[in-house]
Amino acid sequence: MRLRWNPIVRKDLQVTARSMRLSWGLFAYETVLTITFLLALAVIQQMSRGFYSGSNVYGYLIYLFPALSIAQVCIVALIVPVITASAISGEKERQTFDIMLTTCMSPFSIVSGKVMSAMLRILFFVAAGMPIMALAFVVGGLSWSYLLYFVLTIILLSLLSGSIGILCSAFCRRSITAVIISYVFYFVIYGLTFLPMLLRTFFSRNGYAGESMLLLLFNPIVFYEEFFMQLMAGESIFGGDGSHFTRSEVGFLTYHLAQGRVWMFLSAACIFLLAFLFLLAAAWKVNPMHSSSGRRRKER
Amino acid sequence: MLYINDLTKNYGSFTAVNHLSLHIPEGDLFGFVGPNGAGKTTTIRIVCGLLRASGGSVRIGSTAAAVGSRAMKRMIGYVPDFFGVYDNLKVREYMDLYGSMYGMYSRDIAKLTDDLLELVNLSDKKEVYVDTLSRGMKQRLCVARALLHNPSLLILDEPNSGLDPRARVEMKELLKNLHSMGKTIVISSHILSELSEMCNSIGIMNHGQLITAGKIEDIMQQVAGGKRMHIQVASGMESAVRIMKEQAGARIESVRENEIIILFGGADEEISALIGRMIQEQVVLTGFYREEGSLESLFMQLTGGGEQ
Numbered sequence: 001m002r003l004r005w006n007p008i009v010r011k012d013l014q015v016t017a018r019s020m021r022l023s024w025g026l027f028a029y030e031t032v033l034t035i036t037f038l039l040a041l042a043v044i045q046q047m048s049r050g051f052y053s054g055s056n057v058y059g060y061l062i063y064l065f066p067a068l069s070i071a072q073v074c075i076v077a078l079i080v081p082v083i084t085a086s087a088i089s090g091e092k093e094r095q096t097f098d099i100m101l102t103t104c105m106s107p108f109s110i111v112s113g114k115v116m117s118a119m120l121r122i123l124f125f126v127a128a129g130m131p132i133m134a135l136a137f138v139v140g141g142l143s144w145s146y147l148l149y150f151v152l153t154i155i156l157l158s159l160l161s162g163s164i165g166i167l168c169s170a171f172c173r174r175s176i177t178a179v180i181i182s183y184v185f186y187f188v189i190y191g192l193t194f195l196p197m198l199l200r201t202f203f204s205r206n207g208y209a210g211e212s213m214l215l216l217l218f219n220p221i222v223f224y225e226e227f228f229m230q231l232m233a234g235e236s237i238f239g240g241d242g243s244h245f246t247r248s249e250v251g252f253l254t255y256h257l258a259q260g261r262v263w264m265f266l267s268a269a270c271i272f273l274l275a276f277l278f279l280l281a282a283a284w285k286v287n288p289m290h291s292s293s294g295r296r297r298k299e300r
Numbered sequence: 301m302l303y304i305n306d307l308t309k310n311y312g313s314f315t316a317v318n319h320l321s322l323h324i325p326e327g328d329l330f331g332f333v334g335p336n337g338a339g340k341t342t343t344i345r346i347v348c349g350l351l352r353a354s355g356g357s358v359r360i361g362s363t364a365a366a367v368g369s370r371a372m373k374r375m376i377g378y379v380p381d382f383f384g385v386y387d388n389l390k391v392r393e394y395m396d397l398y399g400s401m402y403g404m405y406s407r408d409i410a411k412l413t414d415d416l417l418e419l420v421n422l423s424d425k426k427e428v429y430v431d432t433l434s435r436g437m438k439q440r441l442c443v444a445r446a447l448l449h450n451p452s453l454l455i456l457d458e459p460n461s462g463l464d465p466r467a468r469v470e471m472k473e474l475l476k477n478l479h480s481m482g483k484t485i486v487i488s489s490h491i492l493s494e495l496s497e498m499c500n501s502i503g504i505m506n507h508g509q510l511i512t513a514g515k516i517e518d519i520m521q522q523v524a525g526g527k528r529m530h531i532q533v534a535s536g537m538e539s540a541v542r543i544m545k546e547q548a549g550a551r552i553e554s555v556r557e558n559e560i561i562i563l564f565g566g567a568d569e570e571i572s573a574l575i576g577r578m579i580q581e582q583v584v585l586t587g588f589y590r591e592e593g594s595l596e597s598l599f600m601q602l603t604g605g606g607e608q
Contacts, residue, residue, distance in 0.1 A: 014389070289352050289368040
């Protein structure tokens with residue numbers, strides 16, 4: 001059996017590669033990354049000259065990695081919803097979606113193809129940013145395996161952002177509405193996962209969050225915080241060896257999940273699951289055989 | 301070939317398609333006619349798996365595949381009334397995209413693309429960007445795309461809308477050509493004169509219901525009131541009117557100074573007998589002719605003069 005590309009991925013990449021938007025997007029991406037690099041370098045120089053530095057500038061250069069990585073994570077988090085939120089609604093506006101649905105492609109292949117093409121475009125951007133990232137490794141003394149982990153987390157984040165975008169795109173008729181709603185949805189997910197913990201901390205007598213922190217497994221911000229903490233300091237933000245919380249503060253389950261790198265991997269699995277559920281929901285929505293009778297079309 | 305049984309589609313309290321049953325035999329070029337809102341597009345969208353029916357069933361050939369299933373989709377080639385294009389995609393790539401969406405391999409698609417582009421007279425446009433083609437060319441490309449997976453049934457929803465006269469003629473020739481190759485084709489259109497030239501059978505819909513369907517000649521015959529006949533009378537007008545009134549199956553539509561127009565559903569022998577009787581009763585006839593029924597007049601009669 002021959003392995004074949006999803007036709008939508010191939011078409012999207014073909015069309016994008018011929019567009020000037022890709023070149024301008026790359027230019028903007030590289031510019032932001034360069035500015036971040038220079039700013040981070042300036043801050044590191046300031047720190048090394050400071051009263052508390054106690055070492056030379058090279059000791060601080062390791063911080064170029066989180067600075068550049070966070071900049072890339074933020075760009076990816078902002079770009080992917082724009083790409084995918086207009087994917088289905090864009091096809092509808094272009095009036096190509098109905099034809100697509102009459103082919104043998106399943107609704108899940110269509111939505112996953114759209115997300116996959118967005119992820120590949122993002123990886124293209126990340127690859128283009130490698131020379132700047134490489135400087136952080138050369139002068140920062142970090143292992144190349146960290147770069148691999150970083151790319152994997154970027155894939156995970158773009159999958160989540162892409163699935164949110166595609167879900168909104170499946171529900172909205174207009175691209176602009178889908179983009180706006182996907183940003184709202186994005187921030188609601190970030191906010192809602194913090195909410196139980198904040199409520200519990202605020203209303204409990206001892207001010208402890210307890211197991212309500214488990215919901216943070218689905219939060220990409222917390223995932224990245226944990227990722228950088230593990231990579232840079234080798235400890236968890238919740239507990240473990242360099243414990244920030246005691247066992248009674250975070251609850252039994254949370255405390256034990258925070259041992260070693262368990263939380264990071266579990267969080268990655270939870271985010272992946274969430275993204276997959278969003279993809280399934282989007283596929284269900286675009287399937288004409290499943291969705292409700294819908295609006296009445298203009299008849300001839 | 302296509303069996304539609306008791307098909308119903310409701311949007312809340314509104315019924316777009318009301319218990320529609322229809323059979324289109326293999327090799328037919330079937331015209332779907334009806335005023336705006338009659339339910340033609342809804343029916344087509346249900347058959348193509350783009351809309352879920354509220355009730356009834358659709359079957360193609362002897363297969364028991366469900367609407368919207370992969371097996372059913374393989375049997376249908378759908379050409380919508382619009383033509384969406386992707387920027388930066390060439391004709392060859394456009395065909396390749398849709399071929400691969402049907403699970404075909406690039407090598408097979410490339411071979412078929414050459415044949416189909418020749419069929420739709422677009423061989424020289426293979427390396428041209430799709431969005432630079434004229435509307436007529438785009439519509440023909442859309443037909444080629446719909447034929448790529450060799451479907452048993454080709455469904456075209458308003459294929460001629462927005463086309464200039466030359467493009468319409470080209471499209472008509474293309475469809476006739478495909479019909480002669482044995483393809484079963486269903487066309488929904490407003491241009492009735494073109495449908496009557498192309499189709500061998502039609503179905504007329506109104507308010508979600510199928511009013512009539514069958515061979516064009518049979519339907520013309522069935523229409524209430526029969527064929528319109530003009531009888532020009534030089535003298536004996538009173539006798540002529542009396543004979544018409546007495547004739548079973550005849551209805552006087554108008555009486556002018558020298559002409560009577562009647563609707564008569566009788567056979568040719570009955571018409572001969574009617575003329576013979578008028579001559580016997582000393583009516584002097586100067587002319588007699590039967591109007592050829594048009595699809596337009598038929599449509600207007602059946603839909604009660606509804607909007608076309």
